[in-house]
Amino acid sequence: MSDEVILQVKDLKxxxxxxxxxxxxxxxxxxxxxxGETLGIVGESGSGKSVTNLSIINLISTPPGKIAGGxxxxxGKDLLKMPPHEIREIRGxxxxxxxxxxMTSLNPFLRISTQMVExxxxxxxxxxxxxxxxxxxxxxxxxxxxxEKRIDQYPHQFSGGMRQRVMIAMGLSCNPEILIADEPTSxxxxxxxxxxxxxxxxxxxxxxxxxxxxxxxxGVVAGMCDTICVMYAGRIVERGRTEEIFESPRHPYTQGLIxxxxxxxxxxxxxxxxxxxQPPNVIDLPDCCPFYPRCERAMDICKKKYPPVxxxxxxxxxxxxxxxxxxxxV
Ligand code: SF4
Numbered sequence: 001m002s003d004e005v006i007l008q009v010k011d012l013k014x015x016x017x018x019x020x021x022x023x024x025x026x027x028x029x030x031x032x033x034x035x036g037e038t039l040g041i042v043g044e045s046g047s048g049k050s051v052t053n054l055s056i057i058n059l060i061s062t063p064p065g066k067i068a069g070g071x072x073x074x075x076g077k078d079l080l081k082m083p084p085h086e087i088r089e090i091r092g093x094x095x096x097x098x099x100x101x102x103m104t105s106l107n108p109f110l111r112i113s114t115q116m117v118e119x120x121x122x123x124x125x126x127x128x129x130x131x132x133x134x135x136x137x138x139x140x141x142x143x144x145x146x147x148e149k150r151i152d153q154y155p156h157q158f159s160g161g162m163r164q165r166v167m168i169a170m171g172l173s174c175n176p177e178i179l180i181a182d183e184p185t186s187x188x189x190x191x192x193x194x195x196x197x198x199x200x201x202x203x204x205x206x207x208x209x210x211x212x213x214x215x216x217x218x219g220v221v222a223g224m225c226d227t228i229c230v231m232y233a234g235r236i237v238e239r240g241r242t243e244e245i246f247e248s249p250r251h252p253y254t255q256g257l258i259x260x261x262x263x264x265x266x267x268x269x270x271x272x273x274x275x276x277x278q279p280p281n282v283i284d285l286p287d288c289c290p291f292y293p294r295c296e297r298a299m300d301i302c303k304k305k306y307p308p309v310x311x312x313x314x315x316x317x318x319x320x321x322x323x324x325x326x327x328x329x330v
Pocket of ligand 1: 251252253289290291292293295296297298299302307319320321322
């Protein structure tokens with residue numbers, strides 16, 4: 001990972017207006033992504049991680065959604081202010097995405113060759129023959145056996161794991177600077193999951209691609225990411241380098257997530273921990289810590305004010321009153 005920051009997300013806010021009120025799905029998210037970095041965004045369903053990433057590439061459907069504020073600077077240019085033809089040039093080319101279920105991205109009626117070649121021709125401005133050669137090379141890199149033959153097959157002729165390999169090959173075929181992977185392995189069984197994550201790690205490191213990996217599983221980020229942002233109720237509540245987050249998680253939510261990961265290296269007869277309660281309804285959330293109904297360490301102040309972001313020596317930070325100086329005075 002280099003020191004060069006290629007993407008800066010600053011105070012991003014994405015709201016959805018529904019009959020019941022305003023859903024603040026993303027409410028003031030900020031982070032930097034460095035060249036070649038793998039950043040994990042972790043949280044339960046509804047924490048805002050997927051909406052954050054759809055907002056980054058300006059794919060929020062309006063209405064009901066709306067980017068209510070903030071900036072997404074890619075090499076200093078704000079993606080949120082770009083005209084549609086410019087952002088289309090970046091999407092799929094400089095920044096590409098892969099999703100949980102490849103069948104939502106692959107057209108079942110078109111051969112893999114048609115889908116990959118079209119994308120490469122569109123973005124790389126090369127002829128069809130060269131694009132097909134590039135597509136075959138990428139499928140080979142992604143571990144698809146006999147790619148020269150399989151490229152002319154349809155998506156249903158591939159297993160779930162192989163389809164996800166095709167998606168990774170497609171996602172990386174235009175040499176993007178950033179790959180956004182949204183729960184790329186959740187629909188796969190555990191052994192295939194491990195293979196796909198290993199493949200992603202190997203290919204992105206080889207090609208120098210930065211990755212934003214969205215997942216609900218801390219187990220997935222542990223082996224894959226350099227840095228982690230933990231999201232809760234539309235905000236980042238803790239961030240830091242992966243080993244530091246695992247070694248000394250500061251926020252009670254992160255601590256709960258880590259306690260809920262099954263450990264094969266420890267023998268215990270206790271039931272696996274799960275965080276009590278449910279994620280909050282993010283419609284018209286009050287301005288206090290949204291985790292307090294589930295937090296074993298909640299204090300009075302937590303119910304009254306949103307906690308400040310507190311930074312620690314190792315660049316880790318957490319948004320929690322346990323570390324806020326003001327908590328001592330209230
Ligand atoms: Fe728990 Fe309070 Fe920290 Fe929220 S601010 S996580 S309720 S201690």
